[in-house]
Amino acid sequence: MCFLETETMFLFSSSHISYCLGNKKSPLVALVASITSASFVCATCCYFLWRRKLKKKGIMRKIKFREMLLSESATNLSKPGTSSGKGKETRSDIELKFFELYDLKAATDNFSTGNKLGEGGFGPVFKGQLPDGKHIAVKRLSTQSQQGIGEFKTEALLIAKLQHRNLVRFLGCCVEDEEKMLIYEYMPNKSLDYFIFDESRKSLLDWKKRHEIIIGIARGILYLHQDSRLRIIHRDLKASNILLDEDMNPKISDFGTARIFSGNQSEAKTLRVVGTYAYMSPEYALAGLFSVKSDVFSFGVMLLEVISGKKNRASYNSDSPPNLIRHARELWTDGKAFELIDPSIVDSCPTEEALRFIQVGLLCLQVSAAERPTMSSILFMLSNEATIPSPKQSLITPNSDSGTTETTASSINEVTITAPDVR
Template identity: 60%
Template sequence: MMDTITTLLLSSFLCSILASSTAVSTIATTQSIKDGDTIVSIGGRFELGFFSPGSSINRYLGIWYNKISNDSRTAVWVANREVPIVDSSGVLKLTQEGVLVLSHNDSIKIWSSNSLKSSNNPVAELLDSGNFVLRNSDDRNPENYSWQSFDDPTDMLLPGMKLGINNVTGLDRYLWSWKSSDDPARGVFTYRIDPHGFPQYFLKKNSVQQFRSGPWNGLWFSGMPRISSNSIYNFTFVLNEKEIYFTYELLDSLVVSRMVLNQTGDLQFMTWNWRDGSTKSWALELTTEKTNCDAFSFCGAYGLCTVGNSPECQCLDRFVPKSPNDGGTEADGCVRRTPLNCSANGDGFLKYSGVKLPDTRNSWFNLSMTLTECETMCLKDCSCMAYVNLDISRRRGCLLWFDELVDIREFSQNGQDLYIRMAASELGNALSPVEKNPSSFWKREKRIIVISVVSTVTLIFGLGITFYIGKKQQPKTEGRARHHPGKGYCKKTKNEDIEVPLFDLATIASATDNFAINNKLGEGGFGPVYKGMLEGGQEIAVKLLSKYSKQGVDEFKNEVIFIAKLQHRNLVKLLGYCNQGEERMLIYEYMPNNTLDSFVFDQSRRMLLDWPKRFHIINGIARGLLYLHQDSRLRIIHRDLKGSNILLDHEMNPKISDFGLARSFGGNDAEANTKKVVGTYGYMSPEYAIEGLFSVKSDVFSFGVMVLETVSGKRNRGFYHPNHHLNLLGHAWILYKEGKATELIDAAIENSCNLHEVLCSIHLGLLCVQHRPEDRPNMSTVVLMLGGEGALTHQPKSPGFFTERNLLEEELSRSKNEPCSANMVTLTQLEPR
């Protein structure tokens, strides 16, 4: 609960009020503060204004502790961390529309609050919690804030802040370190929740995992120092359908605390005790350790890391090094000494005590099951590798693993009991929790016998029916492959050097709730796409080949063959496929943030995609294309690059998808010709659309279109301007020639953009969409330019297809083919004249 705050309006005599030490906490509509002015929360704990960190002369709008440190201001939040003001001309104003705007010389926008909710009689208020909020002047309900700084954290978590994801709005709150003590710009470290499987937090350096918190066990995170109950602070982890987050609250009003991710990657929890008058520095309460055993997966699969041991990595009991004959060590990972024998009911579980729980990204959980029920469920599924009691405070809950167990270390005090699946011969006298109770053991054995008999009879009967129907209706179709959650049964495609997991139809139907309409994610040229979840808890996206689709068996095979051979962080991962009867499906990893189109062209969601995220996405697409064109075993031309084929994961990393229309080159081939032109209007290059000539430069053209769309928030096709009939490419080119390229920038990113990066992106986009393919850069040059390593010295020439009624459309209008639609569905066949 926040303290009661007296609202005072900031009048024209602001400076004199501040000089008399009167606490002003509110800005009313059209009022402003300038560099040199400050706002103080009514309780006096926090102050908002302009400051220069460390030895820097740059100016930033921020919030810091008031009268807490005699050496320097401890900033807890920074607004314009990426775009500093180089002098004292900064002004913060609250507009009539209820938006906070930070400007340079009261004219050039530097930052804004990007409020998504409208407010009547808006006021901006600095609360004594350190939260800077926008609300209606007569409404103090925290749920009704139109904007709050707590939703946009920098490197620090204060009491009452949430660190995690809102599943309803998509808001992701995480910590991002400063670049240095003098520069609050985003550094290389982030601390962020990963919601896959059972949620856990990862500390990353750039995109590389450094440390994992482990899952919440009801009292603490299993990989963090144990948090003891005390009278000063209380930690909470919330997990429900709407939200997943960690937060904490102070129980002692005379204590100040903060959790900070510093520039060296240390996550520290610190306190300042006002009760102790001699306190002159922050006290470190908790911090992430930096031993080798805290490094993510330091000892590999089934390896146990023990601090102080020599060597630190050893295999878990009854495991051996993965490659002993090749000089392998425990750090390379381990395997079971005796293989599992699930089919003969010969497996059990061995308890390992005092360990950090393994990586939970490929796990399943239930919050109400008992440990006995948890073991029974895991034992029934051959792909279940381990289980554990999820909530040790209530001795309830079940967590199951469906993959190799990685990132395990010994914790003598904080560790938990972990039950790992082993062959029966390895168990010896080790008894599972169920087997320690003889009556329970024999009851379980009787249940297993009964279940086994019934299951066997049912299976034989079912196989007979399936065989009869299969022989009668599908004489040429192969039998179904059995699939366990989290595991695929591989089938080698005839005449193809490829192995991909094969799913049966029943598994996919169950995962998608029989393709329920509420699980439908969308539909493209291939057919509808559904969200699903395998029994092991892994989320999937299922793409069905519609019988009405113009794409057919060739495109289906094409995608399976290509994407299975391609491995890159910016390419979507194919988990398997289903080819049963007339049903053909592709099973992918699920991308929770949908497509790039769903953000850039959506009036509300585009506000969630600021410039740093957009630039990150542009860079990721470029790296994925470079891999396809140059670094993959196959030389791939995608031929259908567009925003709807760029998927976004939970961290907004882009993944190129939909390889049904892709083509590969061999040797030194650079281009090819086809009579079957495929692609999407607005993204196809001129030489390809008219002549059927495609090359890597065709994909470069499509990439350039996406860059300009991402910067502007406008589609190339369907673009309208009252002063001309040009499409987006033509409009961007005219603005660039007239020196007005900034007019192309989407209003949603004006206040978050790095102007140099945006202008370079526009320049690069125009280079990529030039009419002649030989004028366009290749993707290796594009990646260098985006990284600031290549000079943009060439001036772009006129784009291809830069008028609304271009040559392609004239050709189509004379074609005998059916008329094209104005939507963004892929065109799969076009005979050029």
């Protein structure tokens, strides 16, 4: 197309020169006109060639990034046990759609503040609408984000392979210019913390709906730990990472810090502790050890938060008020666990059922990881009136004989922490 335009301009220039000569203008004028026209034609050609080169470079960068993702995925899945005994996964099995930056700018009104849904450690999240009317959520990696390309790749690879009704649906990603974005289905009811921690909105979730949300979260985690093609440890389960669809069904999101375990692997250790203190198990917060049982601990915190409508606060300070975990344990010991139930749902809540849920939550919060139940046992206990073991009352405190500190550190609920990653 650029050469047609160039040819047209050249003909125009030639006509102009002929006109000048035909009218017996000065040869100098004709020469200047010729040089000007030729320069303009050359500049135009260079411009179009430059644009074509940039476009080709952008396409090659997307192809290279896609190949890198697929290569890393194949490497991970070829390790023993990571495919749950179903054989190696091929590249053709991995569906990773790439969106154009132009289309995402159009969908989000150029990432306008009016379409901004929120902001996390990854970066801002925007609401958008595609030409076919579908609503999407676009996570845009911030240049100041503590999460980087590693977390971006992890989330894109993992969530693309995972399909479950209680996991947020991943639609694709965008890698163009300096932009890196992840695109998800849009969740109109925001996140769980938007409701349960707000006095004006928590009443919208009666006991029946909270019961369904708890069960849905448990099913999603069970899928990650046991039923998916990969064994996934989420490592950042919290109320703000549980999104709610139009029917208030829970969807687990944010897999940037998740890790894949092989079939016979039970735990791992890291020097880079990431997540939110108020939801961290003691062995992970203090020693960097994580496993399916560290996710179980996080689920226990969320379970108590959903029932009580109160946020767990993390503190190393022995003079600070008791956090939700300690408060729940004290009420259970004193036979007053029913006092933990959110007053806004007391009328719609069967006390015995709520007490069973609290008991299961306390089992999840036991200090020893080995004493915590698995997600399959948790789901069974939540769904059936079975005999449930009593939670142990052990609790790590700042003044304990072991010299260790409180299971959670001084941080408000939404602060995400990281430590240097030593490799």
